[in-house]
Amino acid sequence: MYPANFDYQKAESVEQALQALAANPDLKIIAGGHSLLPAMKLRLAQPPALLDIFGLQELRGIRREGDTFVVGAMTTHAEVLRSDLPLFPEVAHWVGDPMVRNRGTIGGSLAHADPSADYPAAALALGVEFVIRGMGGERTVHADDMFVGMFESAVKPGELLTHIRIPATIQASAYEKFRHPASHYAVVGVAVARHAGGEIRAAFTGAAERAQRLSKLEEGLKGGQSAMTGLVDAGGLLGDRFASAEYRAHLVDVLADRALKRLG
Structure with missing residues (x-):
């Protein structure tokens, strides 16, 4: 199955991620995605927006x-x-x-x-x-x-x-x-x-x-x-x-x- 439609953002820093979360309570954090994505594909989770923090080297x-x-x-x-x-x-x-x-x-x-x-x-x-x-x-x-x-x-x-x-x-x-x-x-x-x-x-x-x-x-x-x-x-x-x-x-x-x- 395919997940429901969602918006996607990518954080460039921890501070930017926190600001994005404060501005949009509907954001769901995604890191590696191996827990969240399977649930989304089964429509068990349908977040309207994802915030990707996987690339944060800090x-x-x-x-x-x-x-x-x-x-x-x-x-x-x-x-x-x-x-x-x-x-x-x-x-x-x-x-x-x-x-x-x-x-x-x-x-x-x-x-x-x-x-x-x-x-x-x-x-x-x-x-x-x-x-x-x-x-x-x-x-x-x-x-x-x-x-x-x-x-x-x-x-x-x-x-x-x-x-x-x-x-x-x-x-x-x-x-x-x-x-x-x-x-x-x-x-x-x-x-x-x-x-x-x-x-x-x-x-x-x-x-x-x-x-x-x-x-x-x-x-x-x-x-x-x-x-x-x-x-x-x-x-x-x-x-x-x-x-x-x-x-x-x-x-x-x-x-x-x-x-x-x-x-x-």
Whole structure:
């Protein structure tokens, strides 16, 4: 299918993009386009106008600042895959195919907040900070407050996710995923990371309306438990023709156990 008619603009700078968003609330941001364009082709999304920010070089690249990695929102999955970042390169390996990885962006995926996307679970496990900019200035949102609901993040209308900050002091990390065979999205994915000082953060994606922390697992590990089941209640999970809520709850247990064994 073809998308409905729409107007197209291309931003030359972050400031220009923010001004365009302020002037036209109907503008929809497009980066790599691998989330938005399929929805437009199916007429599930019909934005009247698109603002292309993919070419903004100021939002690209990976650099280290002390104990923190700074990653531009327009950095592609392929660039993440080749980087020395904790956990994210492993997650990027699971994203789509080479075409998607060379065009899709980490910021676009995170801001889109797809409930089956891989990066949100990794962001929660790593304790990533999101830097969001609007006409009123810049603000920082912690990963715990970033994913609000299904396809809903903390990025408000008129704002841009400009970059993310990842701790460079992660001691070990792992991501385990049971993927849909056609879309390669997560039926369930579990990410775990050991932080400096020994704290382990864990999160899951694909099973609920948004990526969430695995609080029961984290608390159990603090108490010295090694093997745990019933980490999430099936009553709060998604169920569809691919996997029931009960099966997704079971997968969370299985994948969390695998990820922890890899963590060592």
